Amino acid sequence: MGPIVTAATAAALPVDAVIVHVEVGDPEAARQTFAAGHLPEARLVERDAVTSAARRPGDGRHPLPSPEAFAAALGAAGIGWDDPVLAYDREGGASAARLVYLLRVLGQDAALLDGGLAGWTEALATGPPPDVDPVDRAPRAWPAALVSAEEVQAHLSAGGVVLDARAAERYRGETEPLDPVAGHIPGAVNAPFVDNLDPDGLFRAPPKLHDRYAPLGVDADAIAYCGSGVTACHDLLAIEHAGLGLPRLYVGSWSHWITDPSRPVATGDDDRGGGRPH
DSSP, rough: OEEEEOTTGGGSSSOOOOOEEOOOOOOOHHHHHHSSSOOOOOOEEHHHHHOOOOOOOOOSSSSOOHHHHHHHHHHHOOTTTTTTEEEOEEEEETTHHHHHHHHHTOOOOOOEOOOOOOOOOOOOOOOOOOOOOOOOOOOOOTTTTTEHHHHHHHHHHHHOEEEEEEHHHHHHHHHHOSSOOBBBBBTOEEOOGGGBTTSSBBBOHHHHHHHHHGGTOOTTTTTEEEESSTTTTHHHHHHHHHHOOEEEEEEHHHHHTTSTTSEEEEEESSSOOOOOOO
């Protein structure tokens, strides 16, 4: 599968594809939302319980789980390595993209449903999550596509492209609703993930995405970040959908960058400059 599947092309998925409904929030609220309406045969995955670990001092807001924890959580959901995965959410892919990206960089066939729940044109199912048989899923080490702050700094020093997927006002440091320091990584270019979508909430056509990212010099060696390593995955899948390769993710993202006061911070529009320590 490519990284994005439309409702029209979902019928051509392999018959053994696992459909995953990704929710955010406490488990009971996630179950209630799932029960109110989901794709037929979908399984429920709570994003943070599966794709993140508990935060420790010095971490970003959504640190990676260990390979063992990630494998165990997916195995408990009945998702083996050979299962193609189609994931969706109620946010235009903003949450489900994290799961899809992590699976793809690990070598598993996975895709995001374009438009999410709202983009599904057939009848929805209701009721609680189905009972599934757990499977044994061996852990795989996280790949080099998941980079550290030091790798981001080295990449920028070498003239590489780093994208900031947050809203423009957060990038410029005009507002910061989630983290204690406002601004962006000096040298990063703003590419808000919401601009990957058209007014109907669907991904823009690959040529239009190509026209958005190619002039920025984006290729598979680029790095993307956001506030906590979640919505940046939306940019990464859009870039792959555009035919420019699948770039790398700074998992810790802005919320990790600012845990070290020696790392510089920039505000305003991209200046490709040195930034100020915070």
